[in-house]
Amino acid sequence: xxxxxxxxxxxxxxxxxxxxxxxxxxxxxxxxxxxxxxxxxxxxxxxxxxxxxxxxxxxxxxxxxxxxxxxxxxxxxxxxxxxxxxxxxxxxxxxxxxxxxxxxxxxxxxxxxxxxxxxxx
Numbered sequence: 001x002x003x004x005x006x007x008x009x010x011x012x013x014x015x016x017x018x019x020x021x022x023x024x025x026x027x028x029x030x031x032x033x034x035x036x037x038x039x040x041x042x043x044x045x046x047x048x049x050x051x052x053x054x055x056x057x058x059x060x061x062x063x064x065x066x067x068x069x070x071x072x073x074x075x076x077x078x079x080x081x082x083x084x085x086x087x088x089x090x091x092x093x094x095x096x097x098x099x100x101x102x103x104x105x106x107x108x109x110x111x112x113x114x115x116x117x118x119x120x121x
Contacts, residue, residue, distance in 0.1 A: 012036035012097040013060040015069070017081070023099065024068040025077055027060060036097065043095040050095045051083055057096055 011032045017025035020112055029039050030118055043050055063069055080096065 009033050009037040011054075011057050012039040012043075012095055013041055013057055013063075014048075014095045015060075015077070016079070019022070022068065024071075024074070025081070026068045027065055030061065030065065037088065039095060040097060046097055048083055050097055051080060053080070055097050056080070056112045060096065073087070 009032050014037075015025045016022075016028040031039055036117065040050060042048075059073055059076065060069070061072075066118035102104055
């Protein structure tokens with residue numbers, strides 16, 4: 001795996017998955033800097049799990065908003081979904097961040113289009 005330079009700028013990607021409606025999880029919001037912080041704030045307010053995973057952020061950054069994740073990411077996302085179900089088996093949203101949950105100011109609920117930030121980075 002290529003070596004990644006540490007970044008001081010926060011990045012976040014929100015995933016939404018509804019097995020009854022979606023064939024795969026989709027990117028419902030993503031951003032960096034202040035937008036990432038807003039995504040994290042909303043997520044925390046709504047008790048959405050936050051998982052720190054800078055490597056997965058790098059992979060998800062190329063997925064367009066409201067697009068399902070590509071099959072190449074299914075294994076990585078399956079691990080994330082296992083994390084979600086361990087936290088709360090009813091939960092269908094997740095925020096992946098470059099920040100630790102303790103250092104983030106937040107977690108995201110619902111699909112983009114409500115009050116969720118949806119700017120691409």
